[in-house]
Amino acid sequence: MYVIIYYVIISFDFFSFLEIFLVKKRCTYWLYIFSFFLFCLSFLRWRVGTDWDSYYEIYLHPELYANMETGFMMINSIGKNYFESYTVTLFI
Numbered sequence: 001m002y003v004i005i006y007y008v009i010i011s012f013d014f015f016s017f018l019e020i021f022l023v024k025k026r027c028t029y030w031l032y033i034f035s036f037f038l039f040c041l042s043f044l045r046w047r048v049g050t051d052w053d054s055y056y057e058i059y060l061h062p063e064l065y066a067n068m069e070t071g072f073m074m075i076n077s078i079g080k081n082y083f084e085s086y087t088v089t090l091f092i
Contacts (some may be wrong), residue, residue: 009038029042043090 013057044053058065060077079089 006042015040043087045090046087050053056086 013031016031017035047053058068059080062068062073062076062080065073075092076089079085079092083089
């Protein structure tokens with residue numbers, strides 16, 4: 001569900017970006033602030049949401065969840081092995 005919301009927000013953000021830079025030259029400052037704010041909301045969530053505990057458990061013990069999506073497990077392993085931070089993994 002979050003992925004769909006993020007794609008919708010990113011697509012609106014992209015088209016707003018195009019409209020501002022191709023049609024209007026004003027309000028770019030607010031676009032950057034709004035985009036940065038939404039980006040930060042996507043990974044600065046500590047123990048928020050009903051699925052947080054399950055994803056954190058997958059992050060801590062990936063060997064128990066071998067049937068998960070390959071790309072998701074790769075992102076988890078990169079975040080865990082290189083950065084050792086769950087917040088950085090959410091950032092990726």
